[in-house]
Amino acid sequence: MTDLRAVLTDATRRLTEGGVASPRNDAELLLAHVLGTGRAGLLLVDHLDDAQTHAYEALVVRRAAREPLQHLTATAAFRYRDLAVGPGVFVPRPETESLVEWGLTVIDALEVAHPVVVDLGTGSGAIAGAVASERPHARVHAVELSDDAFAYAERNLAGLDVDLRHGDLAEAFADLDGTVDLVLANPPYIPLTAWESVAVEARDHDPALALWSGQDGLDAMRDVAATAGRLLRDGGAVGAEHADVQGESAPAVFVAHGGFVDVSDRTDLAGRPRFVTARRARR
Structure with missing residues (x-):
């Protein structure tokens, strides 16, 4: 299990370093996408399981490389x-x-x-x-x-x-x-x-x-x-x-x-x- 807050903070840092214009927003939206919830639903989750962590990591890498957020969420x-x-x-x-x-x-x-x-x-x-x-x-x-x-x-x-x-x-x-x-x-x-x-x-x-x-x-x-x-x-x-x-x-x-x-x-x-x-x- 991985702490959600730590993962979100790290993702925000990496997206910032990648030049993403709205790093915290995108980090939260990608995480909500992985969890199948809205952004408000993140408040109800404390940890990610291994599958969720790996899925989120893959999306963060792609977003940091400036692939559009909407392509990653398909919406x-x-x-x-x-x-x-x-x-x-x-x-x-x-x-x-x-x-x-x-x-x-x-x-x-x-x-x-x-x-x-x-x-x-x-x-x-x-x-x-x-x-x-x-x-x-x-x-x-x-x-x-x-x-x-x-x-x-x-x-x-x-x-x-x-x-x-x-x-x-x-x-x-x-x-x-x-x-x-x-x-x-x-x-x-x-x-x-x-x-x-x-x-x-x-x-x-x-x-x-x-x-x-x-x-x-x-x-x-x-x-x-x-x-x-x-x-x-x-x-x-x-x-x-x-x-x-x-x-x-x-x-x-x-x-x-x-x-x-x-x-x-x-x-x-x-x-x-x-x-x-x-x-x-x-x-």
């Missing part, structure tokens, strides 16, 4: 749902919840029985799943290009009324042109020149398709603007996440498109520029 929390994640799919971040929250306010203001919502580049299905579960009267559509990510989206959206399609967001949903009330997207937005500045967890483990987007990081954003421009009805809204250094350049993409009005940028809960919003101009 990621997003709003009110736990999503299956792993190699091959982008791990959803808390910042994207601000985009979803904005989207829900747009839906709530619509005077239609069944708002039509499209999630471009759904990845794990985080955005589409949040909208479909929290606003079940909406007709939600989602598209994903990656084979691996599409498989995760299928799993995470099972049981929800979401029209999930396999394909490129730049060409998706021609059958919905001019009928959509809301488009949401968290496209790749990291410039190819920024490789060294990206956290190891993302750079080495998130799929490249979900990260990199040309020399200025805005190639996918241009596709989102073009697709939203044809999908949205007059007055329909679009929201798209971007890097915190793109608070001016991302909105400029929608201005340059010429088909949008009320283009503005919005911040996340930390006050950082996070996503651009716009409305489709009258044709």
